[in-house]
Amino acid sequence: MNAFKKSLLIAISVALGLSVVPSAIAEYKPIAQPVEPANPNLKIESRNDLFKSQFPKQYESWANTAQSTDLDSVNYEDPRVVVLWAGYAFAKDYNKPRGHFYAVTDVRNILRTGSPMTPDAGPMPMACWACKSPDVPRLIAERGEAGYFGATWASGGAEVVNPIGCADCHDTTSKDFAEGKPALRIARPYVLRALEKIDHKFETSDKTDQRAALCANCHVEYYFAGDLKQVTFPWDNGVTVDAMEKYYDDIGFVDWTHAVSKAPMLKAQHPDYETWMLGVHGKNGVTCIDCHMPKVQAADGRVYTDHQIGNPFNAFEHTCANCHDQSKEKLKEIVKSRKAEIKDVMLRLEDQLVAAHFEAKAAWEAGATKEEMKDALQSIRHAQWRWDYSAAGHGGHIHAPDVLLKVLGTGLDRAADARTQLVRVLAKHGITEPIVLPNISTPEDAWKATGVDIEKDRKAKAEFLKTVVPQWDKEAREKGLLPAEK
Ligand code: HEC
Ligand code: HEC
Ligand code: HEC
Ligand code: HEC
Numbered sequence: 001m002n003a004f005k006k007s008l009l010i011a012i013s014v015a016l017g018l019s020v021v022p023s024a025i026a027e028y029k030p031i032a033q034p035v036e037p038a039n040p041n042l043k044i045e046s047r048n049d050l051f052k053s054q055f056p057k058q059y060e061s062w063a064n065t066a067q068s069t070d071l072d073s074v075n076y077e078d079p080r081v082v083v084l085w086a087g088y089a090f091a092k093d094y095n096k097p098r099g100h101f102y103a104v105t106d107v108r109n110i111l112r113t114g115s116p117m118t119p120d121a122g123p124m125p126m127a128c129w130a131c132k133s134p135d136v137p138r139l140i141a142e143r144g145e146a147g148y149f150g151a152t153w154a155s156g157g158a159e160v161v162n163p164i165g166c167a168d169c170h171d172t173t174s175k176d177f178a179e180g181k182p183a184l185r186i187a188r189p190y191v192l193r194a195l196e197k198i199d200h201k202f203e204t205s206d207k208t209d210q211r212a213a214l215c216a217n218c219h220v221e222y223y224f225a226g227d228l229k230q231v232t233f234p235w236d237n238g239v240t241v242d243a244m245e246k247y248y249d250d251i252g253f254v255d256w257t258h259a260v261s262k263a264p265m266l267k268a269q270h271p272d273y274e275t276w277m278l279g280v281h282g283k284n285g286v287t288c289i290d291c292h293m294p295k296v297q298a299a300d301g302r303v304y305t306d307h308q309i310g311n312p313f314n315a316f317e318h319t320c321a322n323c324h325d326q327s328k329e330k331l332k333e334i335v336k337s338r339k340a341e342i343k344d345v346m347l348r349l350e351d352q353l354v355a356a357h358f359e360a361k362a363a364w365e366a367g368a369t370k371e372e373m374k375d376a377l378q379s380i381r382h383a384q385w386r387w388d389y390s391a392a393g394h395g396g397h398i399h400a401p402d403v404l405l406k407v408l409g410t411g412l413d414r415a416a417d418a419r420t421q422l423v424r425v426l427a428k429h430g431i432t433e434p435i436v437l438p439n440i441s442t443p444e445d446a447w448k449a450t451g452v453d454i455e456k457d458r459k460a461k462a463e464f465l466k467t468v469v470p471q472w473d474k475e476a477r478e479k480g481l482l483p484a485e486k
Helices: 003-015 056-067 080-084 100-109 135-148 189-197 207-215 241-251 272-278 288-292 312-318 328-365 370-392 401-428 443-449 454-478
Strands: 223-225 230-232 295-297 303-305
Touching: 056 100, 056 303, 080 328, 080 370, 080 443, 100 454, 135 189, 189 230, 207 272, 207 288, 241 370, 272 401, 295 312, 312 328, 328 370, 328 401, 370 401, 443 454
Parallel strands: none
Antiparallel strands: 223 230, 295 303
16 A cells, blocks of 8 residues: 555544554564764773772772672563563573673573574674673774674674673763763763654753663663664654554564464563653653762762662662652652552453463464454554563663553553454354463473473573683683783
């Protein structure tokens, strides 16, 4: 259908009061992304240890992110996700976040990055390092975006070795920084471009916006675009769940085809910056830094920025208490009850989605055609995108509880659409009894129900960690990217 006919049809439908349901996902048409050339003038010192003696307070508080050690497996806590992500690597292994200090270790350890025994082996691209290390902007400056992206994850193993650190947020080679000033900087070109799209151009932003933008380096929704698998933020239409969904639908982007339902799925990353912006603190100019990196006083009376990014309640007197009169217990209780309320709705949506995936499977098995399934699969895509936008974001229950509840509400609406559409398709093929769902009460049961051989992956990972990773570290030391072993 040409654009004119389409808009005419939309105009008529709107005039008649009909809703315009988008048809199945269009063919993937990547939007051509700008590609930053190498920039030999941009010097990025990615080693964190080099700043220890000059900035001991900042360095030590940064290093204390290592105290947040707990690795909580979402797959074990809630095996429904194994079904929701069936056919995608998140179904195998997904943990809640912990301290920045572990970013490189954790991306090596997670089953999702596979066990590449050689530098050209898959499955993941360089994009998977993007939010783990200041070595990433260093490499982009050295190689340009085309030289950085467009290679395998494994090929960067001996280069991306320092966890999230000083050069991710500061111009560490500048005169200002040497004098102890913040010299805040965003060094990832695709982040600078994305901020400009939402009228938050970094260079011309005020201090408040600049501070929050640092976290937008990584705590955002993104996807890997085109053949280069370039990290791209889907912000062309804005940062709401609807705006990003429209972006993905318009270019026909699909992260993976669901292994059970065959729906064309989207995987949300962690839109923390986006939800914060839409929430009450974001709207009032209270930034991530106000809560996660407060100014504190050292024993010698000097004020410095606490770099131990973690749970703001641990530094209550310097965070919430700066603006609120309520006690710590009171505010903690509010946050806790909001978390519980959101979780409750989230689990209801998960149950609807699990059922929809298996009902779609039953419909295919009963002989449904692609044409018959189109609308139901699109509804599943949209419902799960909404669930994931809420679930994959971290701390959304404090950052924007009202936004999350609305997103989950619209997700339940789309899931209801999906299941009504599926009931009709099933009935057409003679199935009128409820579809019996498999047992997914443990992740092992859920892996079995979705055909995952988890032990095979775990064995391969153990071998990779024993043989390949020590080699990466050795090479990195030889290149001076890590300090020599003591
Ligand atoms: C995630 C971002 C981030 C990382 C990583 C980070 N900083 Fe900072 N840093 C900040 C912010 C935000 C401020 C406060 C800026 C302001 O006040 O405008 C700051 C301030 C500073 C300052 C200025 C003085 C002060 O304490 O306010 C120094 C010096 C500094 N950081 C050093 C470091 C060093 C050294 C490292 C690495 C060990 C590091 N930073 C890692 C975000 C970061
Ligand atoms: C270079 C990418 C990057 C930047 C910049 C960054 N983060 Fe993170 N952040 C991560 C990753 C990756 C993790 C998960 C690390 C893990 O689990 O191994 C994480 C984890 C966290 C956690 C969980 C910590 C815990 O102990 O559970 C918080 C809170 C957090 N980040 C807040 C922030 C804030 C606030 C900023 C901005 C000041 C920021 N981050 C900047 C990538 C980044
Ligand atoms: C009003 C204060 C406040 C602001 C502003 C804020 N946060 Fe948080 N954030 C919190 C609190 C409190 C928690 C922990 C919630 C809890 O205890 O359940 C949290 C949790 C998180 C977590 C999850 C940590 C984990 O281990 O699960 C991440 C990641 C995070 N915040 C990042 C950010 C980023 C990025 C921004 C800015 C874009 C931001 N926060 C702005 C208060 C804030
Ligand atoms: C820099 C100031 C500042 C800091 C720090 C701050 N807040 Fe707020 N908070 C605000 C403002 C401003 C509002 C909006 C007040 C309004 O609209 O009446 C708000 C609103 C709230 C609300 C009510 C919002 C709603 O959705 O009903 C809660 C709850 C809250 N803050 C909790 C916290 C917690 C917990 C922390 C610490 C982790 C914190 N705040 C840190 C300034 C701050």
